[in-house]
Amino acid sequence: MTIQVLKPKYHVEECLNEIRECLEIGWTGLGFKTVEFENKWKEYTGHENAHFLNSATVGLHLAVEILKKENGWENGDEIITTPITFVSTNHAVLYEKLVPRFADVDEYLCLDPEDVKRKINDKTRAVIFVGYGGRVGQLDKIIKICKEHNLKLILDAAHMAGTRVNGQMPGTWDGVDVAVYSFQAVKNLPTADSGMICFQNKKYDEICRKLTWLGINKDTYARNSGTKGSYKWKYDVEYLGYKDHGNSIMAAIGLVELKYLDETNEYRRELARCYNEMFKNEHKIQIIGAPHADECSYHIYEIAVDNRDSLLEYLQENDIYPGVHYRDNTEYEMYSYDNGKCPNAHIMSNRIITMPLHMYLTKDDVKMIAGKVIEFVNAQ
Structure with a gap:
């Protein structure tokens, strides 16, 4: 028998029951289970905002894009990041025509606070901290540095589903502007692929929800819920957005695996x-x-x-x-x-x-x- 490095284990019958519910009512996309999963994730983690996505990769891109637009960053500005990570972390910076500025890692393979300080310059706008393997590293020191230098902090929490420090999720700490989690197939909370983005700022969460649905200001599930009337089909397109939102099939699996x-x-x-x-x-x-x-x-x-x-x-x-x-x-x-x-x-x-x-x-x-x-x- 071969032994693989990573292998997901699902609670199959429970997952199938949740998925069956989606199929039986005919709602497999955005809404329904995605809303339920967002609420359960907020309850589990303590995050005030949570938006379900089709991957953590798009979450990292959205985090950078929204922080750039809302804070007036310019092309060529820099984000300090780690070289020991999956490339999606640093691609997110390039997508927005910003420059990943690499700082060294410490004994936990997380960002070294001392090297982060050395890499700060007049173009630095943010830090991306990767919780490598679920480790919190020296995140508390990174938060202090960001506050001292007025930098935004993005927590790449792809590995951190369930990580706590004294009972609290690091993504909810004061000073973390946005945390992005992964529920890709081999992660601790496995679906097939999906993620969650959790902004500290409610306005940014609202912008994110529009961007993930092509810039539309009212999602299909919302238009099919509540008050009757033809006006509910009318909506505006406020942003040049993407098709980044999660779906109810992935959320159904996530709801089951979150319990365990x-x-x-x-x-x-x-x-x-x-x-x-x-x-x-x-x-x-x-x-x-x-x-x-x-x-x-x-x-x-x-x-x-x-x-x-x-x-x-x-x-x-x-x-x-x-x-x-x-x-x-x-x-x-x-x-x-x-x-x-x-x-x-x-x-x-x-x-x-x-x-x-x-x-x-x-x-x-x-x-x-x-x-x-x-x-x-x-x-x-």
Whole structure:
């Protein structure tokens, strides 16, 4: 049996029942379950605003676009961001003709506050903080820096569904202007693909809802609800918008999986503790730690080793398929202008390896996987 790095596990019958309800009433698009999911997400997280989207990628773009338009940013202004992330984080900046300015990462593979301060200049308008693997990193220090320099803060919370600090979701902290979550297929709260954008500012949430429905100021579900009369079909188009909203089929799955998110995250933490116990005395293996580990979502579990690529091959030979999250983005041609300016990110990008971590794994599986890693590194 092969072991994959990430693998979603659904509560199939419950999901099918929720989806069946959509099919039976004939409403699978925007509205109905999407409204219900937004409300449940706000209740779960404490966010005051939440808009369901077809992906976290579009959420990041919308976050940048709205903050740019509403705050008078100009083309060529800069957003400080991380090189250790999926490219969608930094593409969102380029979409709006802004410049991603890369800062280095800390021991958690999150933004290093000291390097962020060094990268601030008169063109800096915002910071994007990626909660790598669900880790909160030094987000509190980043918030303080943003307040001191009057910068907006975007929290890329793609990995952070269910992460808390002392019981509170980091996306709701004072100083976070917008948080974007992912419910893509292998995330902790899996659908097929979807996301949620949560603005602190109600006005921005209202603008976002129009932008995600082609700029139209009244969605189809709203026009089919409430007061009768032909006028309800009349609407205005206020923005050149997109087709970015989520649908009720994805929301139906999300509603089910949200009920189990805390339970599944706790199991992820148990598996992470098992890995930690296996690796703790191995000096050739660096565990990527997590502050507030007892409340971390642990979307991914990372270690760093020398000869990483050889370890990948060795594990694959044993039917174990780990991953790499992520390649230093400044190694990509479009971001190469900052190559060499984030030395720790560059080093770690060539050493990190993502261990399998999902709900199909047992602790015995983890011990076997860790044993193979230890066997390899000690043979070097």
